[in-house]
Amino acid sequence: MKPLIIAMALVLAAPLPANAQTHPRTPRDLRQLAQQNGIRIGSAVDLTALREEADYRKVLNREFSHVTGENAMKWESVEPERGTYTWEDADALVANARRHDQKVRGHTLVWHNQLPAWLTTGVEQGTIDDAQLRDILRDHITTEVRRYRGKIRAWDVVNEIVDDDGAMRQSIWLTHLGPGYVADAFRWAHRADPHAKLYLNDYNLEWNSAKIETTYNLIKDLKAQGVPIHGIGFQGHLGIQYDYPADWANVMRRFADLGLEVAVTELDVRMVLPVTPEKLATQADYYRRALTDCLSVSACREFTVWGFTDRHSWVPGWFDGEGAACLLDENLAPKPAYQALLAVRRS
């Protein structure tokens, strides 16, 4: 053999360097993309699907390093009857997460929706007075946070507490407990798990300036009072029929400058049906921009989508004529949005 041929044969026979086979710059999935960029990419989880659909389970556990129960930890799910706790779904989520190196977002402790009927009718009918309501809320927070102490990275302590017009949202909490319920909720949660990151979570915070101002001032006040609040969650329920919220990264930065951690907690990008290739391309661009925005803010640690497959998405049930909001289609095939995310890098 001629020397050149020998040399070539040696090169071909030599084992590849450890990183050559996997091309570290081109992640093979969202979990690797997240790892390469120093964040966690998460998904909301449908517990029935997790239990019953092997393909759903496989993709969830392969792709995601953070999870949120879509409904499993809400009050009506965990205490449907007064004093009767049903932790099966929440426990299953946390157990699955531990097995697959997934951090968990607890969602959510104080909200105006998905409250158990015993609570709302009790308040309406006056069988639960204001002092009792306060005790009930404290017990709820304490019981749930304690149960998962050390197993929940971040809790959405309060959810959607500011209205689109910038006023504090009218809810049984504001009406019966007064605005101090917010500080109380954070203090109770902190006592129950001093290591969990405690978040305020809301929608339209990506762009609505009335909502942003009120929320910003509220958090500033809470911090000044020494209330343990550590994070701001941007739900990120977007739709391609609206402009992409171009100022989002700046809004994230403003909150980060208050000393907060930032997370995208419920991203999805819906469209008016039917699906077309053009709409999918626009959707891909919105997902790409959202991740790019998060990665441009060093305080942004988590990027969670509100379900990863169009097979299980809240959108068709809540927005008439809209759908196809997720990264994978109903057969779990990656859509252009999934590919677009894989190409994003921290700039």
Ligand code: XIL
């Ligand atoms: C939604 C769930 O996806 C649905 O399954 C449920 O019927 C209603 O709630 N903001 C939130 C989430 O904080 O908890 C909501 O989840 C979507 C809007």
